[in-house]
Amino acid sequence: MLFTLAVVLYVFAILCEVSAAASFLSTLAEHPRQLLEESMDWLDAKYDPEAGYLYDLSAAAALRHDIRNSAWYAVGLLARNRDGDVQQATKIIKNVIRGQFKDPAKQWYGTYQKYPEEPPVGSVSYPPKIYDTWDPNWRGFVSTAFIIGLEEFGHLITPDITRLVQESIYNATVGDSYRVGGVDDDNLYPSYSNPALMRAFASSWTGKMFNDENMTRAGETYAKEIIDLFDRANTLSEFNSGTYTGVSIVALTTWAKYSPDTSIMKTKGVQMLQETWKMVGDLYHPQLKNLAGPWDRGYGFDMNKYFSIIAAHIWCLIGKSAAPVIDKVPMMSHSADFAISPLVAILSPFHDKLVPGTTVGSLQNFQGEHTVDTSAYSIPYDSYPRQITAWLDDNISIGGESFNESVIGGPAINPSQFNPAVIQWNTGNEVGFITLYATEPSINAIARPGSLNITYPLGNSSSTFQLLISPFRKKPEVSTWKDLQGLNIKVSGTIDPKYSVSSSFTDDAINDFMFWNFTYSMPPQSRLVPNILLEVELSGADSTRVS
Known part of the structure; x- marks a missing residue:
């Protein structure tokens, strides 16, 4: 029995x-x-x-x-x-x-x-170093x-x-x-969008659970600071990152889904999530399967080759075959971030209903030639809001960002992630890219139909323009602009028209991406403001989506 x-x-x-x-x-x-x-x-x-x-x-x-x-x-x-x-x-x-x-x-x-x-953090063999040992x-x-x-x-x-x-x-x-931004080497300000959003939510939620009014109030107050930055132009301060916009979307979903009705995060989470997706929809190019530049923080120059967390959200919305991933996702660069995908999938029944239908449509099919003109603001790094422009047309996108910052390389202080001026196009069989490697704290990069105009307002005769250019399947050796596959380009400006060419093919890849480096210098003793103008047009690119 x-x-x-x-x-x-x-x-x-x-x-x-x-x-x-x-x-x-x-x-x-x-x-x-x-x-x-x-x-x-x-x-x-x-x-x-x-x-x-x-x-x-x-x-x-x-x-x-x-x-x-x-x-x-x-x-x-x-x-x-x-x-x-x-x-x-x-x-x-x-x-x-x-x-x-x-x-x-x-x-x-x-x-x-x-x-x-x-080893224990703070021990002799493992001294405390933020973002390193902890x-x-x-x-x-x-x-x-x-x-x-x-x-x-x-x-x-x-x-x-x-x-x-x-x-x-x-x-x-x-x-x-x-955590206080600027104290003890910490960089958590309300403008550091993805951890700031998580901090505000966790503080409010946890305070509510433990009936700790001070903790709840701290979360709500911090959320208000984030919201104030966002409401200025309906943009996240950490703007247009394939990886970290994806994290911010997870965080905003928790705002909207789990915050109590009394929380400012309940309704603002929905609004911020929807506005963020609208911006993603404006900048996403489904023929290229990429967000048009500029990218405040990127782990590569082509989302078809590195796993971006925004790709997991797009996968949920329109399917794997239409998303910026390959069939064997773990083979993509930065694939460790694929580990967050269970959270994205778990939240999707609630989240996906909030994404505007027009945005879902723009993720699936290119909506035709259009421009984007917006701004984002990262205090304390920006002396004024960063001005963002982008132009998207069949099989090509151009994006630029104008700013004056206290650091080189954006708020992450990392030129390897910061891409203030970007051109992407369909070479005929993959995505080609040209991206500016940031060497200046102040840049005016303006995207217009068929052109990218880059100026260094505070530059001088020692300034250089380092343009990182993708390798090409049909051109294993690149030495001039004529070697670019699928793109014609005209270069002018105050720069010396002679340029040097180097490559990353020995040991200098950035975020796993190889590139050619076309570097322009200013004429010796020049007193002109450093400027370079890139005028481009497609040449024989296929009109279909990159696969």
Whole structure:
């Protein structure tokens, strides 16, 4: 009798697990379900069940493990809920929280280890260095994932694990309050859009959960600062990033979905999400499968070759084959970010309904020649809002950004990510690119139909224009502008018309992308304002979408 009862209970438990999985998966439309399943299949292969962590997804870390991606994977396991997934998710969650820094006296309090094998931060062998030995943004990435897990799948975990997760989120939120832009090498201002959005939400949500009015108020106040920057031109300060716009969309979705009705983030999250998508729709070129430049932060020069988180959202909206991904996504550069895809898929039933229909249409089919004229503002780096112009036509896009900043390389202070002037076109079989490598803190880059005009207002005779140009399948050796595939170009300006050509093909790739570098200098002792004008037209490009 007891044996029979045990069997019945076991079978009942299995049926409940299958039913719970089916009930969530059945809510997903075809495209997000495919994204969830493909990303989880890939992560399954990277999982170390004995350790309870994902291996480092770069495959270049000698089998070290990874904390942040493990947290994302754990939420994906809860969503899938098959064959012991919940048990493995619980194991991962406990491991991630075990690696959370617990000393309130340390600047890194509440954030999480980057990998479990690392020495103690602050030890002689591992001195504290922000964004190096510890990452303050891990608080937001992990706690946001945990909040999504609690909101969507809290019924699958035990009360003791629930309390553990809640406590971890609280500690991460307190630790995030230590962050002040410009103090102790921290750069978290309201203009640092993706972690700022997560910080505001986590503070408000956590304060509400713990009945901590000060924490709730801090989140709402911080959200208002972000909103004020956004409302100026309906743009995120961290503008037009294939990767970080994707993160901001996840964060704005949590604003809209999980904030209480009394929160400013509830309605503003919807508005900001929709306005952000409208801008994405204006700048996205479906024939090229790329966001037209400029890009404040990019991990490559062609979204068909590196995984951009915005691609996961586009996949959910219009399908994998139409999105800027290849069939074998893990082979793309920067593919580790594919690990966030379970969160994108989980949020998609709520999120996708908020995306304007006109935007979805513009992601699918090119809407014809048009221009974009807008601005974005990153305080304290910008002395005035950055002015953004773009022109898109059949198989070509041109984008430019005009600004005067206190740093070189945009607010991320990284010229390898900052692309203030960009041309992309269909070469006939792939996307070609020309992008300016930023060497000046003040640039006027203006896109017009068929032209890109770049000026250095504060430049002098020592200024240079470094134009990074894509390799071409049919032209393995590039030495002049005539070697560009599918594009005719005329160059003029105050620059010396003679230019030098170098390449990255030895050991100088940027974000895994090879390029030719055409460098123009100013005439010796020139007193003219540095300027270069690129006038372009397509030459024999195919009229179809890049595949």
